[in-house]
Amino acid sequence: MSKEAGKQKRSTPKLAVVIMAAGKGTRLKTRRPKVLHEVGGKPLLSHVIATAGKLADAENIYAIVGHHAERVREAVAGTGVRFIEQKEQRGTGHAIQCAREAISGYEHILVLSGDVPLIQADTLQHLMTVHSAEGAAMTILTAVPDDPTGYGRIIRRSPDFSEVDAIIEEKALTPAQRSIREINSGIYAFKVGPLLKYLDKLKNVNAHGEFYLTDMAALLHGAGEKVAAQKAAEAADVLGANTIAELVLLDARIRAATANRLMAAGVTIFRPETCVIDAEVQVDPDTIIEPFVQLLGATRIGTDCRIRSYSVIENCALGKNVLVLPGCVLGESTVADGARIGPFAHLRPGSEIGQDAHVGNFVETKKAKLGKGAKANHLSYLGDAEVGAGTNIGAGVITCNYDGEKKHLTRIGQGSFVGSDSTLVAPIEIGDGAYIGAGSCITRNVPSGALAVGRSRQVTKEGWAAARRARKEEQK
Structure with a gap:
């Protein structure tokens, strides 16, 4: 040859x-x-x-x-x-x-x-x-x-x-x-x-x-x-599958094998038969998964985390020592070490939650970046927003990111305070250390260290309510 x-x-x-x-x-x-x-x-x-x-x-x-x-x-x-x-x-x-x-x-x-x-x-x-x-x-x-x-x-x-x-x-x-x-x-x-x-x-x-x-x-x-x-x-x-019932049995076998793989590697899964864990999910040792949790897609969870019941996490990356409280929904987002999410928080795709940050009760984020130690603890919507380290977002704050045609960015600096029930109309920038008074509608940039109040002046008419009730009685 x-x-x-x-x-x-x-x-x-x-x-x-x-x-x-x-x-x-x-x-x-x-x-x-x-x-x-x-x-x-x-x-x-x-x-x-x-x-x-x-x-x-x-x-x-x-x-x-x-x-x-x-x-x-x-x-x-x-x-x-x-x-x-x-x-x-x-x-x-x-x-x-x-x-x-x-x-x-x-x-x-x-x-x-x-x-x-x-x-x-x-x-x-x-x-x-x-x-x-x-x-x-x-x-x-x-x-x-x-x-x-x-x-x-x-x-x-x-x-x-x-x-x-x-x-x-x-x-x-x-x-x-x-x-x-x-x-x-x-x-x-x-x-x-x-x-x-x-x-x-x-x-x-x-x-x-x-x-x-x-x-x-x-x-x-x-x-x-x-x-x-x-x-x-x-x-x-x-085994193959010719019926939906057979498909479900295959699914159960695969998920049971995944749970057993994770537990063998040092992950605690309470009541694994109640959890839905996809085959590609990775979880590091010493993390605890409570009953009725769903971990989906290519989710990665670090060590010493706790995922409380009824949370759904899909295609996310969580660092170490993260606490996810009950009822949270996280999708295509990242959560850094020590952060606390929930209960009942919703992280939509593109959210980046920084180290030790808090996203609390009924807070929704979308393409939002929260810096180290930033907090949004109650009832807020942060869409297309960048929130600096240590900033506090009060209850009911909304970043108004959509003008009916395009999405716009809101930037909030470090160490700032945004009072409850404020609306920030994007595009807008709030400087470092600024204060936004509660109930404000902010439409212009706020310099660092400034106070911005955007609300109408309160008018108090003494005796008005009593007079109104009296008129009602006369009409009767």
Whole structure:
């Protein structure tokens, strides 16, 4: 072999992962594509892609899309996966036929189902190891669940023999074969050469008129090629979902695993079965999560925090020693060390709460930055605002950030005091150490160290109320 030929041989990609993601999921009875239903806080397909990405030898990951293809592409566009379109959904065998050109340059492919979110990278890596060691044309990942109903069965040459003669769908099982509990998971490793050689021999003589990839087992076996099988250590790893009820069970498994992971790392979660914690959430040790908390998306929480009941935190970053009191809603915001939030506060996207700052009862922030030690303790709205360190925002203060067409910024300096029930009409700047009198409507900038009062003069008419009541009595 020449050096150039050897170089070309070594450069041939070894393994591609192909994920089936074209199906409608008819039994779910929803309009949403099956693989976009969420468990553990992200689509089924995203879980499978993330697992495939952990495989050491995988050169590329392909998703075969069909039903609502654009929605599926958009949902996982940031994962680096490549797409193959199956314009007509005519079965899993037809899906691989659509992928023929993409996979032809690989030595092996690993076929995964886009609706099996619990599958583990170690399980897939072991499957590929067995596939290689057996020298098989096809290796099937199997499982032995407590109830095999609904799954195709694995027909082995003998119970202890690694080779497989066929996969028989449940509807076609003979009475004797119904006692077989080993099922087909729908996950396969293929040697690409034999697969492509016999792929067009698949027949669609079945009730649905579709080409099934499961039939490749009997085809390859009949052609003298080796078809092997490897049992998954945990049957739950290969569970899919054909109904909403099954989706909810998968979601519960993923969330339970996430809670157990966090507790094993030193996080206290009281009543974890009541909490909703997404798979990508990270929490540092010595933090306490109370019952009925939701931690969603890519939320990160530091050490020594306490998240009180009924709070919902999504895509946020919390520092250490943060207290979130009951009933708070935080979204796409950051909270620095030592800050105190709530109860019943709402941090909308873009909020940045500084070290030791307080955002209290029924306070709403949006794109607001509160400096170190700043406080807004009651009933305020701070939108498009910058609040300096140590400033106190009184009850009922509103930054009027919207003029009906555009949003405008309010800047409040350090050490300032904004009296209760004041309205600050943006764009506006309040200097360091300034005072705003309670009940003021401020429309012009306030210099540092100044007092601004923007309210009408009080008028008191003594005896007016008594005279009014007297007139009412006379009218009667």
